[in-house]
Amino acid sequence: MSTLRATLSNRHPTDENYMGAKVGIIGCGRWGSIHLKTLAKLKEEGFVAEIHGCDLNPEKGLEFAELLTTFSTDWQELVSREKLDVIAIVTPADTHHKLAISLLDYCTNLFIEKPISLQETEVAEILAKTQERGGTLLIGHILRFHAGLLKANELIDSGTIGQLQSVDFSRISTRKPPRKSNLFEALAIHGIDTACFCFGEAEPSRLSIDSLRSDAQKSPDGVRICLEFPGTKEALIDVGWNGEKEVREIVFTGSKGIITVDTKDSHNILIRTQKYHEQYPLEDAELPLTAEWKYALAQTATDAKPAVYPSVGSIFRSMKWMDKAKLESERINYTNGRPE
Numbered sequence: 001m002s003t004l005r006a007t008l009s010n011r012h013p014t015d016e017n018y019m020g021a022k023v024g025i026i027g028c029g030r031w032g033s034i035h036l037k038t039l040a041k042l043k044e045e046g047f048v049a050e051i052h053g054c055d056l057n058p059e060k061g062l063e064f065a066e067l068l069t070t071f072s073t074d075w076q077e078l079v080s081r082e083k084l085d086v087i088a089i090v091t092p093a094d095t096h097h098k099l100a101i102s103l104l105d106y107c108t109n110l111f112i113e114k115p116i117s118l119q120e121t122e123v124a125e126i127l128a129k130t131q132e133r134g135g136t137l138l139i140g141h142i143l144r145f146h147a148g149l150l151k152a153n154e155l156i157d158s159g160t161i162g163q164l165q166s167v168d169f170s171r172i173s174t175r176k177p178p179r180k181s182n183l184f185e186a187l188a189i190h191g192i193d194t195a196c197f198c199f200g201e202a203e204p205s206r207l208s209i210d211s212l213r214s215d216a217q218k219s220p221d222g223v224r225i226c227l228e229f230p231g232t233k234e235a236l237i238d239v240g241w242n243g244e245k246e247v248r249e250i251v252f253t254g255s256k257g258i259i260t261v262d263t264k265d266s267h268n269i270l271i272r273t274q275k276y277h278e279q280y281p282l283e284d285a286e287l288p289l290t291a292e293w294k295y296a297l298a299q300t301a302t303d304a305k306p307a308v309y310p311s312v313g314s315i316f317r318s319m320k321w322m323d324k325a326k327l328e329s330e331r332i333n334y335t336n337g338r339p340e
Helices: 030-044 059-063 075-081 093-103 120-132 147-157 183-198 288-298 312-334
Strands: 021-026 048-054 070-072 086-089 109-113 136-140 164-172 206-214 220-229 233-240 247-254 257-262 268-273 277-281
Touching (some): 021 030, 021 075, 030 048, 030 288, 070 075, 075 093, 086 093, 086 288, 093 120, 109 288, 120 136, 120 312, 147 257, 147 268, 183 233, 183 312, 220 312
Parallel strands (some): 021 048, 021 086, 109 136
Antiparallel strands (some): 164 247, 220 233, 268 277
16 A cells, blocks of 8 residues: 655745745634644745635634734635635535535635535535546545554555554544534544555445444434454444543554554554564654645645545545444434444
């Protein structure tokens, strides 16, 4: 499996003709603010020239005034005033489709946070218009840019832990469930995409729910999903809100050893085999959102070819199995059934 390394070889800040990109951020909430801080650092390094923010809440303009070139409460005002090289959509998932379709008329390079949308028909429309406009599209599956995950894949490919047999993905947040979001769109989709990615972009063969925890309104706030893959391989995806402690871990179990990636740490991974048990340092590792943004900025190059990442098949696959997990959780909740 090849690893993804974002490069800016033809738009590097040391090039005398490169002036940095003009970036727009639609949505300056909790995660949008992290995007803004990441872009501010890239601006210091010369990758970004201007950062234009947009949010319905006017107070965000004051909160991030030091980071922003301009601020708007109306995206239409922003794009009619500024010619942007790339726009990121960091808003609730149910707004992605309408925004993306409209924004493509003004900017052909989009970075949309996952999930790309909530309906396959909407996804198809976004992809079709991106292609029609000759644009580029990056979907925010951030763990595909995590240095530890990429190094784990390299080591697995080289046979360090033998044949990969299982992937255990854990993402437990101490936060309360965000407003206008759900467990599957916010957390489970990361585990689904990561498992498929690490099994060589494989298609699962079966999904089941091992355990499900729901609130008083029967809205899931904790779930353990089992994804089965061809060749008796499996992924266990454990995600939830309101945890006692924060857990962000991926464990790869092979026939000859185990690799553990703490996704809060981009600088080390743990390798255990019969011969050794050690921390493996990752030199010059970037934070995954930084790497993700460098990839998006590289797509603004004048000679960049139209591209979608992850692949169209990967995008639809993640949505398909996310929806299957949602439906199974609804079956359990509303028929008082028990996980099989």
